[in-house]
């Protein structure tokens with residue numbers, strides 16, 4: 001069965017469905033049936049302005065219609081919603097390759113998406129699709145390169161061929177942990193970088209935060225079993241460069257608003273907020289020094305303000321790089 005189902009009809013799920021439907025049979029599923037009916041009728045998604053949904057793309061709120069005949073399912077929901085989705089749709093998703101497209105760490109279990117999938121649906125085969133890619137760029141057909149992680153090299157190769165398009169270039173790895181942590185942790189550093197600019201501390205300080213934040217991403221990911229080269233690739237460094245320097249990123253914008261002391265955007269997915277808290281907990285549990293992550297966790301929990309956390313970072317003892 002070559003049919004691809006995309007679960008999650010937000011910006012990213014819709015963008016992936018649009019991109020893949022040019023060459024594959026694709027069905028896009030979401031939980032809000034009336035909203036899905038509207039999308040199907042109007043051929044548009046308010047979360048992805050100015051993008052026309054191709055006629056060939058099936059849009060449905062019916063899980064049976066979406067998943068029963070699908071050979072592969074892409075899971076494009078926020079990290080904190082993934083466990084709920086897997087619990088609700090477990091019977092229909094059993095035994096299939098499930099490609100996690102979300103970028104975050106579950107705050108309750110401290111699991112990344114591949115462990116969440118294994119725990120909820122032991123018969124499913126988890127993969128991770130991640131890397132620098134704004135939904136709007138993917139939907140517009142702009143060139144993009146992503147990492148596809150799969151523990152089984154043969155299945156990874158098969159899915160790479162299935163999910164690549166002429167403009168969506170996929171690189172393979174077997175390092176699921178590295179791929180998912182690169183994508184999750186860069187969101188935390190992006191909030192820090194946005195807060196730095198929003199607070200008026202300048203681009204040199206942002207470069208310092210980006211670099212020291214990247215060192216923390218590597219420290220935590222390697223302690224959890226990631227391969228160093230994965231973090232140096234698209235899912236780590238690549239996505240960090242995009243997200244921590246562009247106000248196209250919701251995480252970066254969240255940081256900007258925190259730094260400026262402005263009201264935060266409502267009803268917007270900001271994965272780095274919960275993931276900062278989850279990563280800080282993991283760091284404490286593992287006895288790791290993660291000052292940038294701790295600073296972001298303090299900011300999003302409202303325990304501190306941008307000037308104070310920046311001062312605290314600068315006051316740390318001088319050390320070797």
Ligand SMILES: NC(=O)C1=CN([C@@H]2O[C@H](COP(=O)(O)OP(=O)(O)OC[C@H]3O[C@@H](n4cnc5c(N)ncnc54)[C@H](OP(=O)(O)O)[C@@H]3O)[C@@H](O)[C@H]2O)C=CC1
Nearest residue numbers: 009010011012013031032077078081085102103134135269
């Ligand atoms: N946007 C982007 O540029 C990119 C996003 N990502 C990642 O993709 C993930 C999703 O982000 P994005 O699509 O942008 O977020 P959006 O906020 O645009 O959409 C989230 C979607 O998830 C749906 N959802 C939430 N919980 C459930 C559930 N239990 N069952 C079914 N659907 C659910 C929401 O449905 P409802 O509308 O009913 O609330 C909504 O449609 C995030 O992890 C993000 O980091 C990755 C790369 C790029």
Ligand SMILES: O=C(CO)COP(=O)(O)O
Nearest residue numbers: 131132133134249250251
């Ligand atoms: O992950 C992304 C780009 O690769 C999207 O970033 P935001 O979730 O911050 O918008």
